[in-house]
Amino acid sequence: xxxxxxxxxxxxxxxxxxxxxxxxxxxxxxxxxxxxxxxxxxxxxxxxxxxxxxxxxxxxxxxxxxxxxxxxxxxxxxxxxxxxxxxxxxxxxxxxxxxxxxxxxxxxxxxxxxxxxxxxxxxxxxxxxxxxxxxxxxxxxxxxxxxxxxxxxxxxxxxxxxxxxxxxxxxxxxxxxxxxxxxxxxxxxxxxx
Numbered sequence: 001x002x003x004x005x006x007x008x009x010x011x012x013x014x015x016x017x018x019x020x021x022x023x024x025x026x027x028x029x030x031x032x033x034x035x036x037x038x039x040x041x042x043x044x045x046x047x048x049x050x051x052x053x054x055x056x057x058x059x060x061x062x063x064x065x066x067x068x069x070x071x072x073x074x075x076x077x078x079x080x081x082x083x084x085x086x087x088x089x090x091x092x093x094x095x096x097x098x099x100x101x102x103x104x105x106x107x108x109x110x111x112x113x114x115x116x117x118x119x120x121x122x123x124x125x126x127x128x129x130x131x132x133x134x135x136x137x138x139x140x141x142x143x144x145x146x147x148x149x150x151x152x153x154x155x156x157x158x159x160x161x162x163x164x165x166x167x168x169x170x171x172x173x174x175x176x177x178x179x180x181x182x183x184x185x186x187x188x189x190x191x192x193x
Contacts, residue, residue: 027051035168036167036169037169037170037172038168038169039167042162045158048154056155057153060151060152062147062149086105086188086190087108087192089145089189089190089192090192091148091150102142102183103185106141107138110136141188142179146176147170
């Protein structure tokens with residue numbers, strides 16, 4: 001039975017390698033040992049760091065969690081660039097999720113630049129006015145970490161996962177506990193919704 005499973009795994013791995021061998025943005029991570037979510041994430045991040053050392057951000061996307069509304073990913077990166085010491089991770093809200101405050105952290109309001117038909121930036125926010133072609137993105141500090149879809153600073157996330165006592169499990173519960181404890185001290189891990 002074990003030999004049959006190994007044969008199936010070998011065949012599956014080879015099929016993936018053949019399918020994506022010429023795709024520069026797809027990397028197959030062979031795994032003969034079950035590393036669980038935390039170990040697999042860390043393994044992937046180590047490979048990204050090796051092959052793409054200038055990567056600043058990482059999306060953690062689960063195949064079975066859909067985005068239920070459009071996301072302006074460029075605006076999220078702008079926020080992370082604008083607040084390098086404040087925003088470390090942006091979670092995507094689940095439906096009907098409550099968004100509790102975290103410590104003394106405050107909401108972040110970011111004006112999203114939109115483009116007109118001619119490709120020029122519409123960003124008329126001078127004198128307190130806001131044109132119809134710009135909008136404000138609001139990020140809310142959160143006390144809850146989740147393994148659901150999120151965007152994170154690469155180095156911060158890698159160090160956070162490495163800091164767990166064990167990565168051979170889902171990182172969700174220990175990071176939820178850590179985030180809540182930090183929020184109770186009126187501090188923040190930099191998690192926003």
